[in-house]
Amino acid sequence: MATTLITGGTVVSSTGRGPADILVDGERIVALLYPGTTALGANLAETVDTVIDASGKYVVPGGIDAHTHMSMPFGGTTASDDFETGTRAAAWGGTTMIIDFAVQKFGERVQDSLQTWHKMASGQCAVDYSFHQIVGDVNDESLAALRRLPDEGITSYKLFMAYPGVFYSDDAQILRAMQIGANTGLLTMMHAENGPAIDVLVAQLLAEGKTDPYYHGIARAWQLEEEATHRAIMLADLTGAPLYVVHVSAKQAVAQLAAARDRGRNVFGETCPQYLYLSLEDNLGAAGFEGAKWVCSTPLRSRQEEHQDQVWQALRTNDLQMVSTDHCPFCMKGQKDMGIGDFSKIPNGIGTIEHRMDLMYQGVVDGRITLERWVEITSTTPARMFGLYGRKGVLAPGADADIVVYDPNGHTSIGLGKTHHMNMDHSAWEGYEIDGHVDTVLSRGKVVVADGEYRGRKGDGQFVRRDPCQYLI
Ligand code: URP
Ligand code: ZN
Ligand code: ZN
Secondary structure (H helix, E strand, C coil), X not given: CCEEEEECCEEECCCCEEECEEEEECXXXXXXXXXXXXXXXXXXXXXXXXXXXXXXXXXXXXXXXXEXXXXXXXXXXXXXXXXXXXXXXXXXCCEEEEEEEEEECCCCCHHHHHHHHHHXXXXXXXXXXXXEXXXXXXXXXXXXXXXXXXXHCCCEEEEECXXXXXXXXXXXXXXXXXXXXHHHCCEEEEECCCHHHHHHHHHHHHHCCCCCCHHHHHHCCHHHHHHHHHHHHHHHHHHCCCEEECCCCCHHHHHHHXXXXXXXXXXXXXXXXXXXXXXXXXXXXXXXXXXXXXXXXXXXXXXXXXXXXXXXXXXXXXXXXXXXXXXXXXXXXXXXXXXXXXXXXXXXXXXXXXXXHHHHHHHHHCCCCCHHHHHHHHXXXXXXXXXXXXXXXXXXXXXXXXXXXXXXXXXXXXXXXXXXXXXXXXXXXXXXXXCCEEEEEEECCEEEEECCEECCCCCCCCECCCCCCCCCC
């Protein structure tokens, strides 16, 4: 087994930072060596196979993006990154594990959809992966299959309060699924928007000739996110199911989560970089059809209403626990352009997988979060939330050697033809400048990114079975 020593860096965890070397043997970390300790031999650097000089750099656990949609079928098309291209872009950006969503469509068996996702991912991935299960058709059979998911190493599932006629579950279906969540240890993930009400507003706006991408944000009003978030919390309260609300964007939805947490409930929330940096006015409201690049759900919120600042604040105070991307890219040509003249036909989703670590690091530079909080919200909490901690999300003996050397003196210019390895014909982050840079990435002990080169291969990444949520109160 090859050995690697990462020397001279500042190791950062969710609880602190300090100088330490890291010794890797094969796929695992075997030791952290603190200054003045020579127990493993003073000349270690001469005996290992590879030495990585991390002087002046941070050494952090590899990012875990717990919300991605590779090859997701949506709105008559399919997300443009597959497991090969999407996970390679993840590696470039310092993300060494993804949790994607297996999609049970209406009329399909849960088990079959999971097998489909296994087939799509197997042998294709650059970094490790797991799945959550989307249940798009809650019925006796799918609920029975839900109960068996932990045997497959799947410990979380997602329901939708949005998208009637596609993935939507009504309150009765949600209640039944949550009852299973309460007694199996499955974490219920919720897309919390009131879909039937949104559909009424969409039809009214279109009838008034309001067809531009901007109106996607108007139809998906914050009241409908707040209401659905509240309803999901109440159903979770009633059933005792732990609840994780995905892609939270409205400050009022954050307040609902915070209030439930203040009552001691196992209620959690994720946000995404797009809700921290982008807005209804600046992006969805861009001239012509450009705004389609930023059509996603929940939608980008108004800058005037100051949702972005409140979401940053919630990340600081742990009212929101982590940041995923909801990576669901579509090209403008041939995909997003299906919605010219009708914003409701624009496939929903933004591509961010490559930039999450950088965009959140910029939050450190800008004084929004601490360095330790950066590690926590991008790696350690995702690991704990989704039953991976110990193996992932931490730099400690016995953990997988998923390691990122991050250069705080480096610079990253985001955009097409620059740092872009996602399978998209545009970047939702074109022109963003980051005061830091992903320098070197190890995935289970193998250097996959170094010196500006990708050195991994498809198939490096393996399916990882997960334990139940390790974040419960
Ligand atoms: O716009 C989004 N979020 N697309 C992906 C599907 C989902 O709801 O997560
Ligand atoms: Zn969703
Ligand atoms: Zn999603």
